[in-house]
Amino acid sequence: MTPEIDALFARVKQKHGADSIRRVEEMTAAGRSDRHPAQKGAKWILPGISRKPWHDPYEYAEIGSIAKAFEAEYGAIKSELRSAWAVDRDAFSDYRHYLSTQRDWQALYLYRNAGLVEESAETARTAFSVLRDHVVQTGAICPLLESHFSVLLPGARIKPHCDLWNFSINLHFAIDVPEGCGISVAGEARRWEEGRCLLFDYSFEHEAWNAGTAPRTCLLVDLWHPETTEAEREALVGLITEIRRFVGES
Numbered sequence: 001m002t003p004e005i006d007a008l009f010a011r012v013k014q015k016h017g018a019d020s021i022r023r024v025e026e027m028t029a030a031g032r033s034d035r036h037p038a039q040k041g042a043k044w045i046l047p048g049i050s051r052k053p054w055h056d057p058y059e060y061a062e063i064g065s066i067a068k069a070f071e072a073e074y075g076a077i078k079s080e081l082r083s084a085w086a087v088d089r090d091a092f093s094d095y096r097h098y099l100s101t102q103r104d105w106q107a108l109y110l111y112r113n114a115g116l117v118e119e120s121a122e123t124a125r126t127a128f129s130v131l132r133d134h135v136v137q138t139g140a141i142c143p144l145l146e147s148h149f150s151v152l153l154p155g156a157r158i159k160p161h162c163d164l165w166n167f168s169i170n171l172h173f174a175i176d177v178p179e180g181c182g183i184s185v186a187g188e189a190r191r192w193e194e195g196r197c198l199l200f201d202y203s204f205e206h207e208a209w210n211a212g213t214a215p216r217t218c219l220l221v222d223l224w225h226p227e228t229t230e231a232e233r234e235a236l237v238g239l240i241t242e243i244r245r246f247v248g249e250s
Contacts, residue, residue: 041162145222178212
């Protein structure tokens with residue numbers, strides 16, 4: 001902990017109550033303890049979050065409305081994305097995961113570095129608008145992370161890995177899914193269904209693959225886990241931002 005983080009936590013507790021960020025404080029003190037075996041590779045585990053790899057995106061009011069908003073615009077989003085892939089390939093780039101960079105995993109970013117990527121507004125107009133109106137402006141997006149179209153090329157495989165923490169959750173909106181594609185979280189494999197959303201806790205070990213003959217495309221959105229509170233979200237943004245600053249990542 002640093003003096004800056006101590007001061008941040010004090011401000012949040014003064015605003016929201018002395019016990020409002022108890023779980024965040026426990027997380028920073030506990031280190032890598034108290035976790036599901038399939039979360040062993042994650043850096044931060046917020047206590048009290050459901051130890052459940054897969055979630056129903058429609059069971060949470062905050063996330064269900066987002067999933068339905070994207071699904072309602074599936075046709076337009078797919079058409080615009082296919083057009084962009086065909087005529088504006090330079091808008092896509094190798095995806096840079098915190099563990100590695102993959103040339104066979106392409107990305108078109110809509111939200112990054114705590115803000116909307118305005119250059120993508122024309123390239124993917126409908127998805128950008130839904131993301132802005134239903135995710136960013138409502139505060140559902142986790143500003144520490146991102147949203148992007150994820151294009152997994154034929155033959156590509158994302159190796160098993162855990163992402164950094166469990167206090168955000170990953171929404172996958174399936175756009176183009178050829179045969180031979182799938183995703184596994186904590187050993188349970190599922191398949192994307194075009195025009196529908198999947199939701200999972202990516203602090204659990206997961207992997208994905210495209211054994212088909214065409215690109216697999218999903219829109220990925222990093223949302224706050226619905227079991228986190230406003231005070232916790234405020235503290236977590238400050239905590240991770242300060243850690244990144246301290247280690248020279250921002």
